Amino acid sequence: MIQTSIIAWILRAVQFGTIIMFGSMGEILTEKSGNLNLGVPGIMYLGAFSGFASAYLYENGTDNPIGIVCILLALISAFLAAAFGGLIYSFLTITLRANQNVTGLALTTFGMGVANFFGAYLLQGEVYTAAPATNAAFTAKIPALSSIPVIGEAVFSYGFLAYAAIALAIVMHWFLNKTRTGLNLRAVGENPGTADAAGINVTKYKYLATVIGAGISGIGGLYYVLDYNNGIWATTGQIEALGWLAVALVIFTTWKPLSAIWGAYLFGLLYWLYNFLPKLLGATDVERTQSLYQMIPYLVTILVLIVVSMRRKRESQPPASLGLAYFREER
Amino acid sequence: MENMHTSDAITLKGITKSFGTKVIANKNISLSIRRGEVLSLLGENGSGKTTLMNILSGIYYPDEGQVFVGGKEVAIRSPGDSFALGIGMIHQHFKLVDVFTAAENIVLGLKGHGKFDLKAVGEKVRAICERYGFDITPEQKVYDMTVSQKQTLEIVKVLYRGADILILDEPTAVLTPQETEKLFGVIREMKKDGKAIVIITHKLHEVLSVSDRVSILRKGEYIGTVDTKDATEISLTEMMVGKKVTLNIDRKVPVNPKKRLSVQNLSITGEDGIKVLDNITFDAMGGEILGIAGISGCGQKELLEAIAGLKIVDAGSSIDFIEPDTDKPDSLIGKTPRQIKEMGITLSFVPEDRLGMGLVASMGMTDNMMLKSYEQGKSFFVERKQPHDLAEEIKGDLAVVTPSINTPVRRLSGGNVQKVLVGREIAAAPAVLMTAYAVRGLDIGTSYQIYNLLSEQKDKGVAVMYVGEDLDVLIDLCDRILVLCAGKMTGIIDGRTATKEQIGLLMTKTSHGEESANV
Amino acid sequence: MNKAENTHLREPLVRLAKQDGVPVKKKVGIRAAAIVLALVIDALFIFLVTKLNPIQVYAEMFKGTFETSLRFMWAMRDMVSLLCIGIALAPAFKMRFWNIGAEGQVLMGGFATALCMMYCQSLPTPVLFLVMILTSVICGAVWGLIPAVFKARWNTNETLFTLMMNYVAIQIVAYATNILRGQASSLGTINMGTKIGWFPKIAGHDFTLNIIIVAVLTVLMFIYLKHTKHGYEISVVGESENTARYAGIDVAKVTLRTMLISGAICGLCGFIIVAGNKHTIATNTAGGNGFTAIIVAWLAKFNTFYMALISFMLIFLEKGAGQIASSFGLNDFITDIISGIILFCILGSEFFINYRLIFRHKK
16 A cells, blocks of 8 residues: 555654664754764764663563663763763863864774674673663653554654654743843854854863763664564664764754754655655565665765755855864964 | 952953963963953064963963952953953954854853754844844854955954953954954944953054053063053054064165066966956066955965965966066966976965974974985985074074974064074075065064065065065055965055055955945 | 952962974884883783783783784784775875765775676686776776865865765665575675685785785885975865965865875775775774774875875774774784874874973973
8 A cells, every 4th residue: 555655654753763863962052063973973873872771771670670770770861871972072172282183083983892892791692682671661652642543653652752853942042042041152153263252161061962862862763672673682784874963954954953863854854765766666576775875865965965065155164163172262 | 459440341460471481471460451442452463462361261271360350350261261251352363163153153152051053043133233233144054164254254243242351363464454444343332332352453543443541561571551642653553563663674675676477367276166366367576575455365375386386376377487587488377396496496475374384393493404306316304404504594584483494483582483484585596586474473673684685685586575464564565466365366566656555445346346245 | 340459469389382393213213102001001901990000911912913913814814904995095085085985985895896706707817806906996086086186176164074975885785695695694705615705825925915906006106295296286176265276286186186196095904905905895894993093194194105004003093993802702803992092192102293282380
């Protein structure tokens, strides 16, 4: 049935979009402070692993795991672990003024290593392991609404984090554009010298934006394991690819949280194209050609990059001091 | 504190500040700033004026010494501390966020009280503007503002914050004489309101016209403070430079000037569709210095870059180089710098951005010498022997102070950087020599060294073009002066008969002849 | 505004000042200290997680590279693969072109080599090798050139462009191997029996040729960057595009040429990895070296000899970690953690070379 196919496609797309929406919103916040953190994949690994590990240990240590405890435990530990990754990055790039790109890449290696090294202890030789109760808590659908045909299935049948992502995007939009703190943060990313002279504590803003941003990105990793991937942990390279897509989405949305909503879902639709387009087209031999469909989101990202660079609007430019370290007494 | 005055807003005692291990910017400086008074901080470039004031604004922290505000010792560790003490500094390089509006820039960094309401801010800004007669729209984006509007915004910003001690760092550098007069009017108003005002400058006539007292710094040291009414230009210069100086430029009457460069109907349209240069026509003569005056950002940079082959010009423009021997015109339109050189034409160009355009900051003198000549010869490899010799020669001839000719030029002082650049450009034996703000940031001695180098080139028959900001120098140095205003040419006048007021009027004259009225 | 009240009469505890021209001895000392610090942090980490004696663990690490001559050759083989990519990236990064697409460029080169090995078996060996080299160099170069064209023309962000090109390359290779493997579960070793298109053994070792090629490249790239007109142009463009234009350098041309070279060497590296080591192609053939090599090139400040040193250190760690993993029953991912911490420490140590700390002194 074409309709079920499309609904299933939307379902996967929204879930996929939610992962990278968290990832890229964290990165938008970070980049607004002038820090280009290429450690997003590593940070998402940290969030994914510690979120899963805490839930897993809790589930296995108690007879009757309570849903809300699972959720809180997983969320808090994912946020903290990812924020710790952001803290390493912040200390190196803000306090020690190390090169941002290289530090980010090293953080990606480090985060992946930590997640998979400790992950192996949970796996204990198995290929995968699961936290079913936590997964159930994270994927719980909205009662009643989700059983409305078509609309309910396509709009109201996601775990609460999918809606939280949208809410967060709106809150971030309001924060960046309508509050004093948001204005100050943007000034730090645009021109730290000016912000400093205006009495803004540049270091504090950069630290907070980067650490909190990393925490938000980490939730994306958590969502990947405990919702999108059905609460299953396995040694995987997939989160890295998701992390890079999250970074790409930041540019795609030209640093606007509201655009991240539809941008993320669009990425999701494109990413899952390989599973549904052949079916819709009635194509056979899907297994062999799926790689070609999987290429599409990357090609589209490239296309967007090119179009954005050709249009060169003032409003779509990155924060002016993105990637540069700030030293007040620079002469 | 025996000599501490009751009306002292700020007293500095024994301030010392060094950068790295070698540069001592301030050495044991003590002075005071009083309420209801304008203090001029006078000194040459590199004498430590800006560093000293940046200590008050919280940008730098002193190595030694004490700061008293209102008689109480304080430690200013950040710009935030400085604001809290009522100190507001207007930096020479504006501290504004380009993509923000005026109102957003003004409230930047302020601690919030209640709702964040940009409209209320706008009202308060309008009130301040009315009090002093400023012309600022709170909703205007900074990237749409003129230089003088940006400066006004900076002043409104510190007033909005309730500053009663104002520090202005070289505020007139980018203004016309008329705009300067208007600014001084504002300063006198503020003085009447009981504010303490410091003006950092090296222009003597401004010191005499606006200030009550003058404190003089030389090479990081405090020389003394005098009452303005007891001072003359000569006495101040001596204190500033440390010796009697004869500030004369030997301007010879051009001998047999010949047309070397002919520019006709030159127009350049910028990315946003605005004409950066509009229908410029003039000739530059060999054996003459042609001055180019104008408020900064009026097309001077684009004019020189267009001639040098670095800017794309509009259709219908023509730039011809007239060959000295044959008087044959060669069009330079559409030619890259390399193609111009391959035509056998040597254009030398000392750009405004010395380390970002004229030189490679991370390379030493030797590697910088070959910047425009490295591709000579057929070899795949670079040849460093000649550049090395040239570097040694320039180091000797122009007395460049550098640890070694391989020290990155970024580590040299501003004056030495300029000597390296000008030395290289003159060594190329140019037919046309273009300079943009050749003495900006240089001390008086080096400045006069540069003026004399340019005059020598003129006497050799080179067509020299000199973009300058100091009108006194333009009048003393140049044979003719071309004036630009907002990309249009508003006149070419004889340097020997021109007056500052005349040039100032031309600098603000729009196409219909009326003066633009924004300060 | 509440004046003066919140301003304490205390100088900040620590202040910073820029410093320049630190003596070489001190620079080496600072970097050595960083590595020692990293090893201490790693030791603590190992002890806390595994309760093993870190000294014993470190002693075991040496075996990873030095226990047998075969292991040493393996380490050298992996080191030159990493170094080769570093060499490829050096000119691009020196030009401040953030080519993080080495992974894809290597993969495309290796892919071309693999195809030649499968479909050009009838060619005489020298011709076959020539064809392999040419096709892989061209594939790598094209993969590097595409983002450069857009960078040169529209200033398109190359960091993400090259990154996305990695994934496009991965999907191409995934698609091709799906087709090529037929009914088998994987592509397997190409020409297992005939060894057609494999590097020959030289001096009794399988990987001598890999090492020779990269050693030659190391020297050539050093000379290219330091003593040629091209190298000079790369330095000027990397420092400031304005200066380059002022000097009459065609920035677009230099960008394209440099990325052509960078991509070509990456392609060549793909050739070395496939023909001289793996003898097969898979989506993970480049194995993350494309990213690690960026760090290698950056830390070495584009000096290819320093790059060799850093590559060796990283491979030594990797091999050592593998050894620890098998001896003590840990898993391989400890490598990523250990090298991550070492990189953090080295990156952070640059601060103490560039800045001086001034502590609060008594009044």
